[in-house]
Amino acid sequence: xxxxxxxxxxxxxxxxxxxxxxxxxxxxxxxxxxxxxxxxxxxxxxxxxxxxxxxxxxxxxxxxxxxxxxxxxxxxxxxxxxxxxxxxxxxxxxxxxxxxxxxxxxxxxxxxxxxxxxxxxxxxxxxxxxxxxxxxxxxxxxxxxxxxxxxxxxxxxxxxxxxxxxxxxxxxxxxxxxxxxxxxxxxxxxxxxxxxxxxxxxxxxxxxxxxxxxxxxxxxxxxxxxxxxxxxxxxxxxxxxxxxxxxxxxxxxxxxxxxxxxxxxxxxxxxxxxxxxxxxxxxxxxxxxxxxxxxxxxxxxxxxxxxxxxxxxxxxxxxxxxxxxxxxxxxxxxxxxxxxxxxxxxxxxxxxxxxxxxxxxxxxxxxxxxxxxxxxxxxxxxxxx
Numbered sequence: 001x002x003x004x005x006x007x008x009x010x011x012x013x014x015x016x017x018x019x020x021x022x023x024x025x026x027x028x029x030x031x032x033x034x035x036x037x038x039x040x041x042x043x044x045x046x047x048x049x050x051x052x053x054x055x056x057x058x059x060x061x062x063x064x065x066x067x068x069x070x071x072x073x074x075x076x077x078x079x080x081x082x083x084x085x086x087x088x089x090x091x092x093x094x095x096x097x098x099x100x101x102x103x104x105x106x107x108x109x110x111x112x113x114x115x116x117x118x119x120x121x122x123x124x125x126x127x128x129x130x131x132x133x134x135x136x137x138x139x140x141x142x143x144x145x146x147x148x149x150x151x152x153x154x155x156x157x158x159x160x161x162x163x164x165x166x167x168x169x170x171x172x173x174x175x176x177x178x179x180x181x182x183x184x185x186x187x188x189x190x191x192x193x194x195x196x197x198x199x200x201x202x203x204x205x206x207x208x209x210x211x212x213x214x215x216x217x218x219x220x221x222x223x224x225x226x227x228x229x230x231x232x233x234x235x236x237x238x239x240x241x242x243x244x245x246x247x248x249x250x251x252x253x254x255x256x257x258x259x260x261x262x263x264x265x266x267x268x269x270x271x272x273x274x275x276x277x278x279x280x281x282x283x284x285x286x287x288x289x290x291x292x293x294x295x296x297x298x299x300x301x302x303x304x305x306x307x308x309x310x311x312x313x314x315x316x317x318x319x320x321x322x323x324x325x326x327x328x329x330x331x332x333x334x335x336x337x338x339x340x341x342x343x344x345x346x347x348x349x350x351x352x353x354x355x356x357x358x359x360x361x362x363x364x365x366x367x368x369x370x371x372x373x374x375x376x377x378x379x380x381x382x383x384x385x
Contacts, residue, residue: 326382
């Protein structure tokens, strides 16, 4: 028998007989794994290369922020909101102070509301940049260049926040009744310059990611999320709008300056990883427009309503929600009349959005797992809190 004939015989022997079943296997993905976007563990049940089940194991990053808020004065708790979704600190703060203002019956001045709109949309851009860039890095074939470019543009947002509030990351800029500081001299002009540059850079980023053939091959038709399933699981934000459901709290339940500034909701129908990525790119384009509208219409007047140093809201409870970068970011706030919240329960969209992961992973290949996980854009700090 020749060498080639011997090899053919071996291959024939390796072919499984008809009816032979493969054995399921449990694989740990994480808790320290670049594709999990944080310290979280996914126990995958696989049959060959096909995922047949997934159990998310959370809690590795739990810091008890909700209990911390109960043991800090209301003003002192604002700083801790920065650490919930650490990619969206400004939006976290807006949700928290908005809940306190609602229970107190306070309406911030119009200038403060427009400032919140401006910095909130800048924060949305910064968060979406990391979400799209990290997804591109997860797909590996695209290299790390898109990820580096997204951090370059995010750096502009952080620098502007530092000039505005004194800190790049834990901004601690929002206050009950308004904001901490007005714009320093030249800040709005610097913001306009950044918006002009970012608009050009965003077209470049799109060509590297959502318009890239390799990106599309790895994301189109992968991780399909049915709109009815998304609603049943309480999915919100870009993940829901990518499945064809036009729900955006800035439009459905407008708050603060969004009552005066209309938002064009970005919706896709595909419901796959690609749709979730391109919705975020389109939302960044919309956020650029909203920032420019806020700058053009920025009213004069005070930046804050006078509130006592020892803030004691009346007894009562409320729920206040905003359209965060990842979906409905809500605060259920209970006051007992003291300086400390009796309860401050957070509705983190990352925690809710993670629920659907086992459903949309099932039936796809192991190589698709990082694409599907990355497309949900969950931040583990908001999952665990």
